[in-house]
Amino acid sequence: MKLYGASPSHFTRKVRVVLHELGLQFEFAALSRLLEATPDAFGENPLLQMPVLEDRGYRLIESDLICEYLIERYGKKQVRFYPIKGDGILHRQRLAIMNGGMGAGAKIMRAKRSAIPNFDDYAFFKQERASLTASLEWLDKDLGPRLTYAAEEFTLLEISLMCFVEWAPFREMVPNLDAYPNLKRFQAHWHEHASFAATRPSLAVPA
Structure with a gap:
């Protein structure tokens, strides 16, 4: 593999x-x-x-x-793709918004790597940055006080959200998670989970 x-x-x-x-x-x-x-x-x-x-x-x-x-x-014992419990359509929408926000960030990173001067002045990149922050706002509101999307299940939703909320400040897409209190609490809760601790972006070789 x-x-x-x-x-x-x-x-x-x-x-x-x-x-x-x-x-x-x-x-x-x-x-x-x-x-x-x-x-x-x-x-x-x-x-x-x-x-x-x-x-x-x-x-x-x-x-x-x-x-x-x-x-x-x-x-499937260790991790599931979507939660068994809850609204399946809403779970898919959550993942779509996570991926969309992450994808917007990836486009911004390509612009940075390409050394496009003043790329934030272009409507395309303004929209990508707005998409990223709006995604975080939606996910923060949707998450609410929860720490998982379904009790006693660990799924791709928790994984994707954690990857997004730790990557965004790491790549300076947002200064920190203070504007997203529910996401900040979620990140703090999962920070020491073994698979997240082993793959933190701060441990990565720059790319």
């Missing part, structure tokens, strides 16, 4: 957390040619994105698909 990605990447981290929860051994191939415009710079991903997972003849792209594959193939 081989995972292609960048260790600071929030999308890559989602997969790393799932792999940790499942106790799976894997080879990590760190991507470094992030300004190149060829699939081979991204583990042969035709979308030029990360992560990519190789396993048992598969070459899988997109973090949610990879996580779903890992959970379905290697066991």
